[in-house]
Amino acid sequence: MKTKPNTGPEQTSGRRTFLKTSAAAAAALVSGPFLGSTASGQSAVTRVAAAASTPSSGDKITIGMIGTGSRGMSNLRSVQATAGRTNVTVGAVCDLWDRRRDAARERAELPESRAFTDYRKMLELDDIDAVLISTTDQWHAKISIDAMNAGKHVYIEKPFTRYLGEAFDIYDTAQRTGKILQLGTQGASDPIWTEAAKIVSSGGIGPLVLAQASYMRNSGTRGEWNYTIDPAFNEDSLDWNTFLGPIADRPFSADEYFRWRKYYPYCAGIVGDLIPHRLSPMLVATGLKEYPTRVACLGTRKISTDRDVPDTVQILAEFPSGLTFKFIGSTVNEQGLPDMIRGHHASLTMGGNRINLNPERPFAEEVDPQIIQTERVSVMNAHLQNWYDSIRANREPVAGPEVSIRLQTILALAEMSERMNVMCLFDEKTRRITTGDGRELPALDYESEAAMLA
Secondary structure (H helix, E strand, O other): OOEOOOOOOEOOOHHHHHHHHHHHHHHHOOOOOOOOOEOOOOOEEEEEOOOOOOOOOOOOEEEEEEOOOHHHHHHHHHHHHOHHHHOEEEEEEEOOOHHHHHHHHHHHOOOHHHEEOOHHHHHOOOOOOEEEEOOOHHHHHHHHHHHHHOOOEEEEOOOOOOOHHHHHHHHHHHHHHOOOEEEOOHHHHOHHHHHHHHHHHOOOOOOEEEEEEEEEEEOOOOOOOOOOOOOOOOOOOOOHHHHHOOOOOOOOOHHHHHOHHHOOOOOOOHHHHHHHHHHHHHHHHHOOOOOOOEEEEEEEOOOOOOOOOOOEEEEEEEOOOOOEEEEEEEOEEOOOOOEEEEEOOEEEEEEOOEEEEEEOHHHOOOOOOEEEEEOOOOHHHHHHHHHHHHHHHOOOOOOOHHHHHHHHHHHHHHHHHHHHOOOEEEEOOOOEEEOOOOOEOOOOOHHHHHHHHO
């Protein structure tokens, strides 16, 4: 990666030298010189190229697609779009509904023998190296664990799992098998977050204080996730009990099949479906290796009343180091917060392909204001490439198990906090959840979910 040199003179005198030098050293690991402000006091602009997108030289990777609804088909198209230069191919597809299964098989130009209703039959194929899972959330854990135990690498759509206990089951299986797992939070592969991580890890903004982000959109009168129900879908279209999986018995519902993100047995709504897109990149940028110690969440349901899940949420998560995350999400208003990491010495603001580093007033003589511009990339292509490269190099991907388990811990505690009207404390050594007065809270699971909804 190359950095465009700054033509203005750098200020290197006085107390500025240490922090500027440390930031420069970190950026230079990949990007070359990391330049400070000019003598006029204006922020210097550093342009950072994206990681090389040349084809990987490793062996071919053959992927099985599990779940071929709207998101699964989008993922299939993304894999195919770069197949020629990535040396990756789709070797099998799987879906419970034959209409979706056949569409994916035709798109992948596969014979009928390579299209499955039961994913376990796909996992028996020796020529399938990895699986890309785009099912409803309640199937994430079992399919991922079965796939890794069968020797397959895994790319799994967010969230990691529906509940926390099964998230640790996936995490433990990944550690035991050594298989490469990537969570489908593609925004984490945007170069802006890895560049922010270099500044943070260098000490360039001092001890971390507060990070914030949001995922806001407004679906108007239609309502979020109220997708069109295919009139061809009926009780004979699939085995409903297989679709439910670990969820307690529920009557057939085309509404729940197409709009499952609205209902708690399948999804945590904004917390599970949208917030991961903002939280995963922030975990990358802060380099956080901690689990949260306290999480609180507020949620409201006053505008969208046709669902279990809230239409607006606010999450606070505190970590042992003193860093706090603040995240908000809404499906009824699209005005969000700026992406920011606040440090004791300076703050980073991320937007588009630009990072602004602004010093705090007491440290203005030590930290220079800076602007860092990164190359715009297709984050989906970059995220898949990161997974492929990680498989070939046998390394942790950008949204691998370490990021994913911490992400899911925050999400799970946030859901519990909002639904139970409590603040949730977490002990990473025992994996126990308690309230502030020490009362233990069993983590939500499929059994307790059924009891809550009864």
